[in-house]
Amino acid sequence: MTKGKSKAGVQLGAAAYSPLYRQIRDLLLQALDAGEWRPGDMIPSEVELAARYSVSQGTVRKAIDELAAEHIVIRRQGRGTFVATHQEDHIRFRFLRLTPDDGERVAPTSQILFCRRVRATAEIANALQLTTGAPLVFIRRVLSFEQKPTLVDDIYLPGALFKDMSIKLLKDKPGPLYWLFEDHFEVSMVRAEEKLRAQRVDAEIATLLELEPDQPVLKVERTSYTYGDRAVELRIGYYNTERYYYHNSLI
Amino acid sequence: MTKGKSKAGVQLGAAAYSPLYRQIRDLLLQALDAGEWRPGDMIPSEVELAARYSVSQGTVRKAIDELAAEHIVIRRQGRGTFVATHQEDHIRFRFLRLTPDDGERVAPTSQILFCRRVRATAEIANALQLTTGAPLVFIRRVLSFEQKPTLVDDIYLPGALFKDMSIKLLKDKPGPLYWLFEDHFEVSMVRAEEKLRAQRVDAEIATLLELEPDQPVLKVERTSYTYGDRAVELRIGYYNTERYYYHNSLI
DNA sequence: TAGTGGTCTAGACCACGGA
């Protein structure tokens, strides 16, 4: 791997050229996916990785730059590069966009209402790239800010990945749900797509959110993805936006 | 500027160290702000800029990389680097997040309802970093998808920057409003912050959106910024999300 | 074919954090 003679040069045709640094990026992603380094771990230094893959440090650097831009990995000058975790507020609040009209952003408290096994409807199966009838875990919870229930989440997870999920497990583990997913199920949420709408709240959710019937709520449909762009969670949220708003940056 | 002896070395204290490539980035930003290159223009090549600022091509490259990441500039291999414009769908749909439940994403048609001069309330003045009572332009418009009114925008602009804004100008210029802003007022929108809530529609907006009274709508408060992180627009949008949703990516 | 951005390398030095 000397003199700009890239690995890509070996590829047939010309369809799928990808630069060396992206190939390295993908190898790192595979290693992460395989659990070689876990959330919070330091990954090997740039020099080590360069040796391991027989490329220059600059190429490894560019590969890591991309992973850092996706928040899959976090660089800390003088210390090293670490696998991102949802324990850090930095990451956590990228997925929890509700922000108070006044006062500080604080972590909510979570109350698990149930954790059931169900079968995938056609719609859910489609979103999670499963077949209709596939086993699912179905969790409902309420998040409260300052003792006020503000958000109801209905969460659907592929049964195959979350085998021993239980209400006990959910109650034993404080902190963000995604931290439990990382730590206990080795499923790291890397990005998500959301669809937002304003809707009248239905009776059931209204009760949970202590709202009058027919009040407007923000409905948030989220599909979350792990390393290989694999969908591993479908989540329907109902947000009371009377004193909180959903924050978004257009960049 | 040879041998890693950075300009920053000259700075007093140590408070505000900024690497050379960021200083170059800021200089480019100043040039953009001054109108040296206009939206759609090609900026000088990396080699030229390197000569102009007496740094290596690699340093210019990194400066431009940052601007490209912010979508302020667009790189096109083999052609050059261009100042981004809101004419391109790529940029346009980053600011227009409404997406149909089914069917293709298409550009809406716009109907201007009025364009007035008003004075800033304390709240608006605060958002736009003006003083209370400062002159504003106040525009209301309706956006329709497939002849269905779907979105009402109330837009507040600093009068000083949009002196000859008029309903005639607004009606003469088709395409995105931000393109008019760029082209006629030399104000380029670079990023924005939004606050979203679900709300009952008020009577006035309901009529415009052809909705029953008290229907839920998505209220979107947007503050938009130009080059130097200067707020130059406040916009309150009311979205009918019955057949469209607001799309967001969590990355 | 010339000119642009894109990739890759090699090496020197800087800034930061912890032992």
Place this chain on the structure above:
DNA sequence: CCGTGGTCTAGACCACTAG
């Protein structure tokens, strides 16, 4: 003090576009 990531340079070559 050392090891980490961060910056900067210089130079060679690749990929793409347009004339």
